[in-house]
Amino acid sequence: MLSLGTLTAFALVSLGMVCSPGPNMIYLISRTITQGRMAGVISLCGVMLGFVVYILATMFGLTAIFTTVPVAYEMIKWAGAAYLLHLAWKAIKPGGESVLQARTLAVEPPRKLFLMGFMTNLLNPKIAVLYVSLLPQFQDPAHGSLFVQSSILGLTQITISFLVNLLIVLTAHRVASLLGARPTWIKVQKWMMASVLTVLAARMALDRR
Template sequence: MVEWSTLAAFALVSLGMVCSPGPNMIYLISRTITQGRRDGFISLLGVITGFLFYVIATMLGLSLLFVWVPVMYDIIRWVGVLYLLWLAWKAVRPGAHSIGTPQKLTMESPKKLYIMGFMTNLLNPKIAILYVSLLPQFMDPARGSLFTQTAILGSTQILVSFIVNLLIVVFAAQLSEWIGKKPFMVNIQNWVMATVLGTLALNLAFQEKK
């Protein structure tokens, strides 16, 4: 069983990841503005399915992989560190812009919206890093089944992400307009994102495997 303190810490990490601008955020904002809240919600269902895919894949494979081949844990961990640092630099490098700015999209059917939401999340590097490199840091074999712990942590991440992304869909137009009218928020937004990613990278680099 996962300790409440560990669960709360992971929920905060999940909240920080979902609140930092990324592919899911820009897709949901753009799609909602283009086709309305109903289609934005359909796109969100696709995104949530992508989370479920990662949870199930982690439950079935990664836990056993780390037990059987311990060196794979360190390889994945350091790949995650380097990628998080690269994302942090990308956010604040000269010429960086806010990815919270919506893009013009063509009208799509509900089925395609769902599939596109799923694929957007499936190919989202932030989510891959979360499940491959960060989630194992919150798991402790002494606390019981890694399979069960993954299910609990994964469900927590999905719940946090669903609530935040649902709010993004509901307030997409207002959020986009607010960002557009406050250019200085672009720099603040990017530096906050870089700080979060950098902190996660350092924590991941110096934290020993449990």
């Protein structure tokens, strides 16, 4: 079984990643502000399904594929790093939008909300890197079944992500209204977002398989 120290370390890494601005956060805030909390919760359920897909892929050998075909891992790693840098540039470029500024989204039915949340997370390079390259670093064959360890780590990450994102959905309108009305906060948040995304991109690019 995983040690408490290992599980705690992984939980802190997961918390740091879910708290950094990214596609999931942007989509959930915008959807909640545009269509209400229930729409945000439905979208969040779709996001959680995306995590489940990554867990299952990891448990059933996705890591082994990238070990066997190193070039596939390198392609995903560099594509993910480039995408995060693109998001960072969008945040600070002239006329760039803040994650706390609501986007105008079309009103969608529950089924489409769920699917959009699912696809937003499934195509999120930050999550792909978490499961493909980061999660295996917390596993140790000496501590028992890797299948069980993957399950425990995955469920830990899903629980943390669900709770944090649910809090974001429930407070999205209040937080966006409070900070969105203050130009200075908007500017600070943009640079904070760009800085976090740049650091994540650098770590991703320098990560060893």
